[in-house]
Amino acid sequence: METLGIDIGGSGIKGAPVDISTGTLLAERHRIPTPEPSEPNAIAEVVAQIVHHFNWSGPIGCTMPTIVRHGVVESAANIDQSWIGTDAQALFQQTTHCPTIVINDADAAGIAEMQFGAGRGQDGLVIMLTLGTGIGSALFIKGILVPNTELGHLEIRGKDAELRASDRARQEKELTWEKWAERLNEYFQRVEYLFSPDLFIIGGGISKKSSKFLPLITIRTPIVTAQLLNDAGIVGAAMAAQAVTSP
Numbered sequence: 001m002e003t004l005g006i007d008i009g010g011s012g013i014k015g016a017p018v019d020i021s022t023g024t025l026l027a028e029r030h031r032i033p034t035p036e037p038s039e040p041n042a043i044a045e046v047v048a049q050i051v052h053h054f055n056w057s058g059p060i061g062c063t064m065p066t067i068v069r070h071g072v073v074e075s076a077a078n079i080d081q082s083w084i085g086t087d088a089q090a091l092f093q094q095t096t097h098c099p100t101i102v103i104n105d106a107d108a109a110g111i112a113e114m115q116f117g118a119g120r121g122q123d124g125l126v127i128m129l130t131l132g133t134g135i136g137s138a139l140f141i142k143g144i145l146v147p148n149t150e151l152g153h154l155e156i157r158g159k160d161a162e163l164r165a166s167d168r169a170r171q172e173k174e175l176t177w178e179k180w181a182e183r184l185n186e187y188f189q190r191v192e193y194l195f196s197p198d199l200f201i202i203g204g205g206i207s208k209k210s211s212k213f214l215p216l217i218t219i220r221t222p223i224v225t226a227q228l229l230n231d232a233g234i235v236g237a238a239m240a241a242q243a244v245t246s247p
């Protein structure tokens with residue numbers, strides 16, 4: 001079955017049609033920079049452009065870098081504040097005329113990794129952490145997602161964890177890999193202590209460079225990198241869109 005997956009991020013909005021039985025993209029992904037300010041109508045316009053680009057008329061799955069409950073955005077750490085309280089699902093449906101599902105970006109990436117990537121066959125407690133502009137989390141127990149966990153906002157040394165340990169923090173503070181790994185280690189230790197997971201999966205663009213920082217991480221829990229890299233959000237969004245086609 002084919003659905004369109006759209007991954008809405010802080011810097012870019014990317015989409016592609018996906019064969020959700022195999023997790024493969026059916027066309028080259030189309031990327032449009034995230035508008036500034038990233039207000040609801042401006043983003044909805046870009047979502048519609050991606051739909052037109054693929055001449056799409058079927059179900060759509062979209063991610064948002066926010067808490068999303070029943071289609072409604074309930075937080076806005078790295079996106080315009082005017083999103084809070086917006087029914088993203090209704091808005092995108094209105095602008096695209098396609099049946100739409102909206103879910104959190106890390107949850108989408110996690111769904112894709114559990115089905116087609118590093119989480120395949122893992123039925124204990126698995127936590128995926130995405131390291132990017134923020135820190136996203138997706139928690140699975142026996143393969144079932146517990147949505148909107150928001151573990152990037154745990155407090156470490158009196159600060160939001162993502163402000164200390166996200167990839168953006170590494171870049172903005174010009175941290176060496178060693179310094180960043182120290183912060184990550186402290187963060188992973190906290191999550192490990194609170195949840196005792198069986199496996200951590202590390203995603204986000206920086207997971208491609210995991211050889212620079214994962215060897216410096218000393219937690220007990222096995223830790224692996226995501227396999228779908230940049231496509232995990234698109235694939236997971238497309239998988240979530242299946243729900244709008246089922247009765």
Ligand code: BGC
Binds near residue numbers: 064075105107132133
């Ligand atoms: C947001 C999460 C999101 C993560 C990654 C955090 O700031 O609160 O909802 O999953 O960034 O984009």
